[in-house]
Amino acid sequence: DTGVSQNPRHKITKRGQNVTFRCDPISEHNRLYWYRQTLGQGPEFLTYFQNEAQLEKSRLLSDRFSAERPKGSFSTLEIQRTEQGDSAMYLCASSLGGGLSSTDTQYFGPGTRLTVL
Amino acid sequence: AQKITQTQPGMFVQEKEAVTLDCTYDTSDPSYGLFWYKQPSSGEMIFLIYQGSYDQQNATEGRYSLNFQKARKSANLVISASQLGDSAMYFCAMREGNQAGTALIFGKGTTLSVSS
Numbered sequence: 168d169t170g171v172s173q174n175p176r177h178k179i180t181k182r183g184q185n186v187t188f189r190c191d192p193i194s195e196h197n198r199l200y201w202y203r204q205t206l207g208q209g210p211e212f213l214t215y216f217q218n219e220a221q222l223e224k225s226r227l228l229s230d231r232f233s234a235e236r237p238k239g240s241f242s243t244l245e246i247q248r249t250e251q252g253d254s255a256m257y258l259c260a261s262s263l264g265g266g267l268s269s270t271d272t273q274y275f276g277p278g279t280r281l282t283v284l
Numbered sequence: 285a286q287k288i289t290q291t292q293p294g295m296f297v298q299e300k301e302a303v304t305l306d307c308t309y310d311t312s313d314p315s316y317g318l319f320w321y322k323q324p325s326s327g328e329m330i331f332l333i334y335q336g337s338y339d340q341q342n343a344t345e346g347r348y349s350l351n352f353q354k355a356r357k358s359a360n361l362v363i364s365a366s367q368l369g370d371s372a373m374y375f376c377a378m379r380e381g382n383q384a385g386t387a388l389i390f391g392k393g394t395t396l397s398v399s400s
Contacts, residue, residue, distance in 0.1 A: 200387065200388075202388075207392070208392055208393075209288075209375050209377070209390025209391050209392050209393055210329070210375075210388070210390050211390070212387035212388065212389075215387060223387065225387070256327060258329065260329070270317065270334055270336065271379075272319070272331055272334060273319075273331070273388060274331060275321070275328060275329035275330075275331075276328065277326065277327055277328040278327045278328065280327070
């Protein structure tokens with residue numbers, strides 16, 4: 168399987184606990200994105216990496232959220248002190264990049280569904 | 285103001301018929317890209333089709349075509365010969381500017397139900 172993979176697929180946690188999600192992009196893609204999707208809504212952008220550099224962060228990414236992509240390959244998204252409002256699907260996407268490109272299609276993984284009790 | 289508007293919460297179509305899913309967008313940037321994604325109940329967003337703002341012709345990918353009307357700022361998805369497997373949520377998305385790596389802005393989606 169050469170698509171974007173995410174682990175775990177589902178996570179149930181209690182309020183106040185920390186959680187970490189992992190995303191493995193398509194191997195030759197140098198751009199990686201995190202989105203959050205709540206029920207009945209489209210995905211909302213959280214943050215974006217080009218290789219290991221985090222180039223953009225949404226205002227949705229509060230101080231409790233941190234993302235890393237240490238070697239420019241896989242990425243992790245950590246949520247500290249989870250709240251019930253963090254319950255959502257967390258989607259990862261990757262794109263090939265390669266300079267200016269109006270296409271640069273983003274390919275998504277299956278997502279991690281987080282439930283905070 | 286919403287950047288991407290999908291006014292149809294749900295659409296119903298019979299197998300083998302064509303269906304159009306509406307999408308209007310709002311941007312002042314002359315360079316932008318429009319995307320359609322399909323999200324089955326499993327959750328994965330599947331890329332369907334892309335239209336660039338400077339593309340002269342409407343995009344087509346197999347049974348999918350994009351009815352791009354720039355002056356009206358609409359980018360409707362047309363699915364021909366619907367199949368049961370087309371039942372899913374469909375999202376229209378936009379990227380403003382021509383820089384790769386820009387975030388996508390999504391609409392709220394349209395649920396398509398295909399019946400036999």
